Amino acid sequence: MRISEMCEEGSEQVNVLQEVLQFIINALSLGGLYALMALGLVIVYGILRLVNFAYGELVMVAGYTLLMLGAGPIPWLIVAAISVGMAVLTSLLLERVAFRPVRQASATTMLITSFAVSALLQNAAILFVSPRAKAVVTPSFFTENFQIGSLLISKGNLASLVVSLLLLGLLTLFLRRTLLGIALRAAADDFVMTRLVGIRANQVIATAFAISGFLAGVVALFWIGRLGSVGPFVGSTPVLVAFVAAVVGGMESLTGAVIGGYLLGTLTVGLQLVLPQSLLDYRQAFVFAIVLLVLLFRPQGLVRGTAVTERV
Amino acid sequence: MQRVSFLESFGKWSTGLLLVGPLIVLTWVVHLFGGEVLQRILTVLFINLSMVLGLQIFMGNSGVVSFAQIGFMGVGAYASALFSMSPQAKAMALRNLYSWLVPVQVPFVLAVIFGGIIAALVAALVGYPLMRLSGAAAVIATFALLIIVHTVLINWSEVTNGPRTLFGLEAYTTLWVSAAVGILFLLLALWFKETSLGLQLRASREDEAAAASVGINIVWVRWVAFVLAAFVTGVAGALWAHFITSFSPLAFYLPQTFLIISMAIIGGSASVSGAVVGALAVTAIFEGVRSIENAINISALLPFTVSGLTEVCLSVAMILILILRPSGILGSREIHIGRSAGR
8 A cells, every 4th residue: 555655656746747847848948939039029129229010020921931932842951941041031121121211210100110011011921822821831840749758848849949049049159259249239239339430330230130030030930830831920929929028028138038038938838837728818918918017117128228218 | 460360360270171171071972972882981981080080189199109099999899889789689699798788778879978988998097007108118018908908809708799790780870970970089189289288298299308397297198198099099989880780809900000000100190180181091092902902803804812902002102101201291280271370
């Protein structure tokens, strides 16, 4: 009797440990994805004070590239690289055509411009592709699992965990060690001063948009891998997530965006476990209520940027 | 001297006459000679005009962008429906409605006013703390508010029938009803701009710090405008609900927000004339392109159905306006006769 009881207790402990590990992996994988989304938004906001609504449509562009080329004979990794490239190109193009002409205008004008650009791209997708979502061929990799002991791990989750950590590391190196990266951080701090010491504004801004597009492209690979389909509105969840993570973490700070992303990922996975089904439907309302509260009580977010912010 | 001051005062009042006169003539002509389609287009135009005016009252005067307006349109629509529907219709459409709400039924006019008041109450409750924010923070906050309202509308199925369509409303809103309300709100917006509160609000738009330094309570004046705007938008939503008669929460989300904001931006949100011009211009673009779209689809000229063309044209028009004339077609000027109409 006693031995079997002890055994049961032991297996329960293993179960708890397993669930905790599972939770950590899921939270880190989703959080990493969210962190990349937020970072792509904040890197542009930091320099231009532009809240880019059209950011989600970069994810959409990469997704449609996956859709068009994915069914062909080209290996998936090359298709993925081309998709990320398309997102970068689109981002640069938007900067040149839509955002550069309104750069001197008020933050509000820029923001509404990005709102219009977002609507334009979504409806162009409706017009030229289809109003409905289409299935994307994704490598079986995303749906496969593998086992360590009794722990079941999804390969897609593990990949997004590793890739997001890797990208965050590379980005940190770029921002700290290269001239362009240092110029970028300086511009986010004080754009006028950065220009005065001879850094070319257009180059810095274009770099920011390129990085933003690159991050959106990478996010698209995993996001669409999870969804298995792409439609005109595929970018709306990523852009909302990026908003929330960025606001919570701090719009002025890149570190803040990353922290906000991981926090939101953990919160999302956690709420799924904790909330009863009847309240789960209201999850989005809860998350955005948190955003409102953060904006009201700590408008600068959890991590304060170095730049002085305007307050009433 | 006497003559100049007469002209000046006429200049101030001429704006109302110049805007209202043509609108009444237009309504009269369409009423007499227009077909049903044209009458419906004009009815929707006046409802949209009311919503743009709501946006103008808050956003135009305060310079703070609000994405939450369409949420208040939804609140007004659902609230007025609960007051105007007969108990039988409610039993059909809203099976799980709270029992004390089922027998409630008031005349249409009252239901519409209640819709506006409830929208204003919601705005008053959640709005006050938000009025501290401006710029990007205000945008994200009001955007969050829109999403919260939308989530509640979708999930509160006792009152809204959830994400499903609510049906069984009576079509009370006629062309003349929506025209009368639109014109009333037009005069309200013109009057509000010139009140002491409106002037304080516009001062805070030009320079927050300077306005605060002369004793203007920015949060308070913004809040009043926000609540008034929510009332106007709520009434417009109520009218729309009794025009379209069946709708779902999806009608009160980003596409409608985009439409109303594009009207305000294209016309110029800082003036009431801009709101009118924007509503007219966008409706013209919208209906024009839509008829082209329909013609293409009916004639089967292309092997697929065309949709989204109207929105594409609208967003291109909006981007061009933002680049070439960021303050809109009319900017902050009002249409007027005479020397001065003020800003």
